[in-house]
Amino acid sequence: MKRILRLLLITGILVTAIVILKNNFAYKLTGTSYGMQPIIKEGYIKNLFIGSSMFRQGLDINYMEGNLEGSSYILTYNGNQPVLMLMELEYLLDYGVRIENLYMDLYPYTAAAPPWISDNKILLDTNLAMKIKIWDMISENNTVGIKEFYDFFVSANNDYLLTYPISNTLISNTFYRGGSTLKPEGSTRKELDALQGFGTREGLNEAQVGAIKAVIALAKEKDMNITYIETPKYATMFSDDTYLILKKDMVQLLDSMETSYILAEDIPFDCKEASYFQDLIHLSFDGRQAYTQELVGVLP
Amino acid sequence: MTFYSFSFLEFILVLLLLYYVTPGRHRWKLLLAASYIFYMTWEWKLVLLLLACTLWTYFTGMQIQAADSRKAAKFWLLSGILPVLGLLFLYKYLNFFLEASAKFLTVFHLPAESKMTAILAPVGISFYTFKMISYLAEIYKDNIKAESNFFLYALYISFFPQIIAGPIERPDSLLPQFRNLQYNPVLFYQGFELIVIGFFKKLVIANRLSNYVDTIFQNPRDYNGTAGFLAALLFSILIYCDFSGYSDIAIGIGNLFGITCIRNFDKPYLSKNIRDFWRRWHISLSSWLRDYVFIPLGGSRKGTAVTLRNIGITFILSGLWHGADWTFLLWGGIHALYQQASLLAGGILHKLNEKIQIVITYILVTAAWIFFKANTIDTALYMVKNIIFNFSLRIEAIQAAVLPFTGDNTCLAYLLTVLLFAFFIFAKEWNEKYKPHKKAAFHMAWTVFFLVTIFLFGNFGGSSFLYAQF
Known part of the structure; x- marks a missing residue:
């Protein structure tokens, strides 16, 4: 029995030490071509795009680099919600990053969701204080327990860290300044028509609306030009009532805050062209190129 | 529970x-x-x-x-x-x-x-x-x-x-x-060690593999031959870790109560031939079938023809025991064929280097697992065909095969992690068989390693034990 207790004690000490080390220092091991750390190292970004995978897949970083004045960077996390985008922006500003033009993802569904961390990579990219801030936000808005705590602080990103030399090399090679360098193929009309929509939502979430307002206020306070951008969605999304209602609410919100935005319909882009889409909301390589060329022409 | x-x-x-x-x-x-x-x-x-x-x-x-x-x-x-x-x-x-x-x-x-x-x-x-x-x-x-x-x-x-x-x-x-x-401190500790190993196999390896394997086996036509190959390979690891993990925990719990139980697995993937495999895999069932089916039928004492028949009956029953489906019957039949062919060929494998024998046996066992896991024989045959004709080591094929693990760019880290831990199990068994280490500190180090890994990498939301359905 003593031996078992000794083993459990050693295990407890080791696990605690690993978890503390990970949560405090893992951000030093993050990628050099994606996430927040390269921005912090650079210190100044002229055009910063903060969003979700729709920005990553929908914006061609190479084209923007060549055609926009100054440096550009795409900061994305899967399913990035307004509450998290606010925290990411604050985190960067806390580290003294200067941003001139801020472009935010306008995706109504994430603004309608209850606050939650949808991509653990954020935890890999940030220090302990930021993690605690995110955890507090999640706890305030959801019922969380030991399992969520364990997933958040203990098990998140362990695979990546264990295989860091290989994983980081391979993943870093698929990014350039936050933009995807992969060239995904488009779908066929049949494939896209077979995909289901995203169901109904009960309007925009209060916390997300608060975060959007806070981002806009912060941008004004720090003298950043802020623009919200809606990347193109496949045609069926634009006939989805829920999507249209949420989008209308978002637009009303931005109008009330006197904030500029570029909607998908403001750009000449064929949303019925199936080869431009991987699925209903993500652009293919061809779609990314076609859209970015048009977008760059209208960016303020 | x-x-x-x-x-x-x-x-x-x-x-x-x-x-x-x-x-x-x-x-x-x-x-x-x-x-x-x-x-x-x-x-x-x-x-x-x-x-x-x-x-x-x-x-x-x-x-x-x-x-x-x-x-x-x-x-x-x-x-x-x-x-x-x-x-x-x-x-x-x-x-x-x-x-x-x-x-x-x-x-x-x-x-x-x-x-x-x-x-x-x-x-x-x-x-x-x-x-x-x-x-x-x-x-x-x-x-x-x-x-x-x-x-x-x-x-x-x-x-x-x-x-x-x-x-x-x-x-x-x-x-x-x-x-x-009676309370037996040595047995109690052994039980604890076995339980830890069992949980490691189940939570760190089997549970992490089950989603991927299920996805590929349920819709093999949606994936390339490389994914089919990977799913077959990983299923061989999954079923071993799932079932031997369960057995380790069951035996370990018995030990906590002062009860010794028979060993149910003995490094089966280090078997030199199929007969050897069945001496090491699900030993309690194999020996049951040997004692209550094979031997009462006459065993191997009544000439080659009767022995071949008895092998066939025993393995078909073994397949049927696992489930009422043609796939299980065929799986049993394949193992019977392996054994019958080995008997007729006079054990030609024995002449080969031991490591080559182990590899050949593993490949044969893994190929048979495809029929065990597939929902229908058609699916199993498609999997085999897909692996033979559509297997590729092109980077795009590998990417497509690995992506279903998580659906995003963490998929490779996920796969590498689980393969690394499966390798640890293999290395431990290899050492036990070929370089037995008797020092208590060595075993304690393994146990601490398994415990730490369970805490950091365990998947606690996985499915129930596979053999609970049989």
Whole structure:
């Protein structure tokens, strides 16, 4: 029995030490071509795009680099919600990053969701204080327990860290300044028509609306030009009532805050062209190129 | 209540506490109560079936012993076994046979109406019925005396660590232990180590692989041959880690209560040939089939033709035991063919280097697992065809094969992690077989490593143990 207790004690000490080390220092091991750390190292970004995978897949970083004045960077996390985008922006500003033009993802569904961390990579990219801030936000808005705590602080990103030399090399090679360098193929009309929509939502979430307002206020306070951008969605999304209602609410919100935005319909882009889409909301390589060329022409 | 649920942890801690404050001679009563409570957490209604079968086989066991002639003993043996087998047939195989006979009649354009019934097989029925048969057969063979205490016999049948998915412990090894249950610190520690290894296999390896393997095997046509190959390879790891993990935990729990159990797995993927594999894989079932099917049929003593037949029957039954489906039958048939071919070829593998023998055996076993895992024979054949003709090591093919793990760019890290841990298990077994290390500190280091890894990499939300469905 003593031996078992000794083993459990050693295990407890080791696990605690690993978890503390990970949560405090893992951000030093993050990628050099994606996430927040390269921005912090650079210190100044002229055009910063903060969003979700729709920005990553929908914006061609190479084209923007060549055609926009100054440096550009795409900061994305899967399913990035307004509450998290606010925290990411604050985190960067806390580290003294200067941003001139801020472009935010306008995706109504994430603004309608209850606050939650949808991509653990954020935890890999940030220090302990930021993690605690995110955890507090999640706890305030959801019922969380030991399992969520364990997933958040203990098990998140362990695979990546264990295989860091290989994983980081391979993943870093698929990014350039936050933009995807992969060239995904488009779908066929049949494939896209077979995909289901995203169901109904009960309007925009209060916390997300608060975060959007806070981002806009912060941008004004720090003298950043802020623009919200809606990347193109496949045609069926634009006939989805829920999507249209949420989008209308978002637009009303931005109008009330006197904030500029570029909607998908403001750009000449064929949303019925199936080869431009991987699925209903993500652009293919061809779609990314076609859209970015048009977008760059209208960016303020 | 699965072994890796918090409720089971609470159950076992309370039970251990009560167990060791109870005087030794009464401990088995506590185990019996705990076993029935445990079974009821799975299926409280079917506990009556378990009790009825236990009562009937207890009664027939007494009759076999009391019989004054071999004929009478045989009568009671069959009276005990047949109803139990009948129940097993009813719950597990009736639908399969109804469906098969309907299809057979359709071939001859005869009117066929398959009346399938929605019967859910009681959990653990394949295991506890085999224990009952084993008990009756051993009394009949005069190897053991019938247990006079019904409640001790009921504990043998329902012993909670083993009732869901074995091992199928023999009565001569388990029953005598219940009479003298003592605290054994060495055994207690061994049990703890086994439980840790079992959880490592289940939570860190098997649970992490199950989603991927299920995805590919359910829709193999949506994936390339590389994904099919990876799924087949990973299923061989999954089923081993899942089932041997369960067995390790079951045996380990027994050890905590001062009970030793037979080893159910002995490094099966280090087997040199298929025969060797079956000496190391699910040992309690393999030896059961050997003792109660293969040997009574004549074993290998009546010439090559009869031996080939006996191998065929035994392995087909083994396949059928795993489930009422053509895929399991074919899987059993493939293993029978392997053994028969090996017998006819006179063991040509023996001439090869030992490591090459191990690799060939592993490939053969893994190929057969495809039929075990696939939902239909068509799916299995498609998987095989896809692996042979559409396997590619092009980077795009590998990317497409690995992506289903997580659906994003963390998929490779996920795969590499699980492969690394599977390698640790393999390395540990390799060392135990070829470079046994006796120092306690070495074993303690492994245990700490497994414990830390369970905490940091365990997937606690996975499915139940695969063999619980058999």
